[in-house]
Amino acid sequence: MTFPTRDECLALDASDPLAAYRDEFVLPDGVIYLDGNSLGALPRRTAAHLQHVVTQEWGQGLIRSWNDAGWFEAPRRLGDRIGTLIGAGPGQVVVCDSTSINIFKALTAALGLRPGRDVVIGDRDTFPTDLYMMEGATAGTHEQRLISADGPALADVLDDRVAAVLLTQVDYRTGRMYDMAAVTAQVQAAGALMIWDLAHSAGAVPVDLDGCGADLAVGCTYKYLNGGPGAPAFIYVATRHEDATQPLSGWHGHADPFAFTPDYSPAPGISRFLVGTPPLLSYAGLEASLEIWDRVDMADIRAKSLALTDLFISLVEARVGSHVEVVTPLDHAVRGSQVSLRHEDGYAPMQALIERGVIGDFRAPDLMRFGFTPLYVGYADVWDAVDVLTDVLTTEVWREPQYATRLAVT
Amino acid sequence: MTFPTRDECLALDASDPLAAYRDEFVLPDGVIYLDGNSLGALPRRTAAHLQHVVTQEWGQGLIRSWNDAGWFEAPRRLGDRIGTLIGAGPGQVVVCDSTSINIFKALTAALGLRPGRDVVIGDRDTFPTDLYMMEGATAGTHEQRLISADGPALADVLDDRVAAVLLTQVDYRTGRMYDMAAVTAQVQAAGALMIWDLAHSAGAVPVDLDGCGADLAVGCTYKYLNGGPGAPAFIYVATRHEDATQPLSGWHGHADPFAFTPDYSPAPGISRFLVGTPPLLSYAGLEASLEIWDRVDMADIRAKSLALTDLFISLVEARVGSHVEVVTPLDHAVRGSQVSLRHEDGYAPMQALIERGVIGDFRAPDLMRFGFTPLYVGYADVWDAVDVLTDVLTTEVWREPQYATRLAVT
Numbered sequence: 087m088t089f090p091t092r093d094e095c096l097a098l099d100a101s102d103p104l105a106a107y108r109d110e111f112v113l114p115d116g117v118i119y120l121d122g123n124s125l126g127a128l129p130r131r132t133a134a135h136l137q138h139v140v141t142q143e144w145g146q147g148l149i150r151s152w153n154d155a156g157w158f159e160a161p162r163r164l165g166d167r168i169g170t171l172i173g174a175g176p177g178q179v180v181v182c183d184s185t186s187i188n189i190f191k192a193l194t195a196a197l198g199l200r201p202g203r204d205v206v207i208g209d210r211d212t213f214p215t216d217l218y219m220m221e222g223a224t225a226g227t228h229e230q231r232l233i234s235a236d237g238p239a240l241a242d243v244l245d246d247r248v249a250a251v252l253l254t255q256v257d258y259r260t261g262r263m264y265d266m267a268a269v270t271a272q273v274q275a276a277g278a279l280m281i282w283d284l285a286h287s288a289g290a291v292p293v294d295l296d297g298c299g300a301d302l303a304v305g306c307t308y309k310y311l312n313g314g315p316g317a318p319a320f321i322y323v324a325t326r327h328e329d330a331t332q333p334l335s336g337w338h339g340h341a342d343p344f345a346f347t348p349d350y351s352p353a354p355g356i357s358r359f360l361v362g363t364p365p366l367l368s369y370a371g372l373e374a375s376l377e378i379w380d381r382v383d384m385a386d387i388r389a390k391s392l393a394l395t396d397l398f399i400s401l402v403e404a405r406v407g408s409h410v411e412v413v414t415p416l417d418h419a420v421r422g423s424q425v426s427l428r429h430e431d432g433y434a435p436m437q438a439l440i441e442r443g444v445i446g447d448f449r450a451p452d453l454m455r456f457g458f459t460p461l462y463v464g465y466a467d468v469w470d471a472v473d474v475l476t477d478v479l480t481t482e483v484w485r486e487p488q489y490a491t492r493l494a495v496t
Numbered sequence: 497m498t499f500p501t502r503d504e505c506l507a508l509d510a511s512d513p514l515a516a517y518r519d520e521f522v523l524p525d526g527v528i529y530l531d532g533n534s535l536g537a538l539p540r541r542t543a544a545h546l547q548h549v550v551t552q553e554w555g556q557g558l559i560r561s562w563n564d565a566g567w568f569e570a571p572r573r574l575g576d577r578i579g580t581l582i583g584a585g586p587g588q589v590v591v592c593d594s595t596s597i598n599i600f601k602a603l604t605a606a607l608g609l610r611p612g613r614d615v616v617i618g619d620r621d622t623f624p625t626d627l628y629m630m631e632g633a634t635a636g637t638h639e640q641r642l643i644s645a646d647g648p649a650l651a652d653v654l655d656d657r658v659a660a661v662l663l664t665q666v667d668y669r670t671g672r673m674y675d676m677a678a679v680t681a682q683v684q685a686a687g688a689l690m691i692w693d694l695a696h697s698a699g700a701v702p703v704d705l706d707g708c709g710a711d712l713a714v715g716c717t718y719k720y721l722n723g724g725p726g727a728p729a730f731i732y733v734a735t736r737h738e739d740a741t742q743p744l745s746g747w748h749g750h751a752d753p754f755a756f757t758p759d760y761s762p763a764p765g766i767s768r769f770l771v772g773t774p775p776l777l778s779y780a781g782l783e784a785s786l787e788i789w790d791r792v793d794m795a796d797i798r799a800k801s802l803a804l805t806d807l808f809i810s811l812v813e814a815r816v817g818s819h820v821e822v823v824t825p826l827d828h829a830v831r832g833s834q835v836s837l838r839h840e841d842g843y844a845p846m847q848a849l850i851e852r853g854v855i856g857d858f859r860a861p862d863l864m865r866f867g868f869t870p871l872y873v874g875y876a877d878v879w880d881a882v883d884v885l886t887d888v889l890t891t892e893v894w895r896e897p898q899y900a901t902r903l904a905v906t
Contacts, residue, residue: 112551112556125562128550128551128555133547133555141543143725145524145543148531149531149535152535153903153904157905158905184746184775186746186771187593187772213756214747214750214758215746215772218745218747218749218760222744222760314776314777315567316774316776316779333600334632335632336597337623337625337628339628346623347624362597362625364726365726365728367724367777367780445558447559450754494754495563
């Protein structure tokens, strides 16, 4: 089987329209970082922006910065900027809390909009916090039905008892991607509301929430969006659902938070999905990275993402195809921005790779996962990563005992 | 009426055992900061620690820092350190989410421990987010009864239908402080659970949660603890309530979060009160400030706090007693670490004060609020602040029209 040479990969890097963005990120020497789908790399501009927020806005401005530095508006301001990356018009997205907590809000809001329906649908294969939050949000009130890649399919379980469907657009393990428009239409045809988890979509693939007529969505900013470790999440609620409410009715979601009235009155619009005081140092990390994203065309991201994953898949199949199984779809239409390889002892080979500077991650029970972030991963990186992977797998160095020791976070 | 001279205040500063801490904080030139009960001042060490977390832990360590830099344990590690300031033994406190969200968890957990009881009690005078969250957490399931300084009293509404009582130890408006041991005993004698909101207590007054037998508590780290704007909150659950659960059942609260099983199984102990991925840049701010708090004796804080508030009250009464009413209790036993002055046009005088470098805040409808943070406020600061206040009130400069324009955040 033929595959590209390293020189051919270098030529692709030289003609890459996104190549200049690489210099906007800090990348450690000797590391090929293929885990930006778990924690995005550090933008160079972030450290200085954080210093400004800490020393000037907090240190000098103190409490006055709630007005003067725009802290109070940060959840809405950053929400609108993320909205441009996911096809959401202004006033429908706020940055707040964690993805898990936003799932709770989205689910409870959706259930409130569909009284009399007593079923929710989730995906057994999804990142489990979605299922855990569904369990907490619906225990004792709604029956849970789970679809799966192995069946049942959505059509098998969707009926007029279903209030809401929660699906992650890009599967965290396999990288398989749903057709957002088609699934949204299918769910809405049954009278249910569609909630999208965009954890592995935002900044990874083009998303058009408004165009697809999505009802609600949540997502993450610390993966492809490079907002920093645990950067605040976001929630989208379509404008037509302006009457939706959710039970985490904190003061930042109040219509008049500084009137200090004892009764809760939800703010008009998306602000009612805010709860408590936002962790502003973490917002500052996201604000810095969005300065990059404001300039990026998601079509360029998608084109390079598919080229990188195509390259990785072709090199893996040619060089170590007998050692691993590519579980990510080959069909572009249903592929996100990652490639996962099945290996029955996947944990140890991944530790051996990481020790050699190729950082991906492992997802139980048997997947080696590699994320491709077009802003700072190049074609030669892919070639070099597969070269190291080939060495690790063919020499079986991963069988050395030190690679079997489990870390707390895998 | 006699009152201390400025020289006498300088002498008090010179003999203050906490005086050296002032140099550990950044305080803007020309500012007397009496709003540390809303947003604590910036510790000098914080900027460097943030830079380390950003450039080294995130930038160089990347995903590996979840293990290598202890990110995964941060909620428990910082929780135990806060525990030492509020009388909570190890393993009972985690740092996470916002105070509002932690109120939701504490309330739902308490209600789950008291099945068959259908009433919750709150305080009409409390910071309203506590009431808003109670409304969201109990709508349709529990009757809400509200006590107030104007009545009814707790004894009037406490009966065997009450599942839980949520009170803020130090009132955000008046600075009035509950006797934590006595109220906890009163509530528990009725078979209910006691939840304390320590927003204006942690780092302000000595608290002994374990000693008082408190059931649950929540609190804030961006006020007296100086963790930074919107720094993550904390929640305390007494070890004996190890079976308590709450519906925000996210993956960081799972018994084995990296097994990625589809069913939720709560972690043993306090970890089950965690939800999603923590905003680690905001945790870094708190971690830096706790380096100071680890060295502080809360008895010293209390002694100086009472001396500062006594001084402020005596100066205010002597110099502008005819313009304002001191609403904070004179009795030390029931006074927190703030003093509030009633003035029928309180908003405009506070804006005039802030323009002159004396930063307090206004709380509707008519309170000028001044917080006294013993780590960085001195006796001469108090003298100077009252001197400016005297000028603003006696000249009536606050009647100038520019001070009437309302800001978004008051």
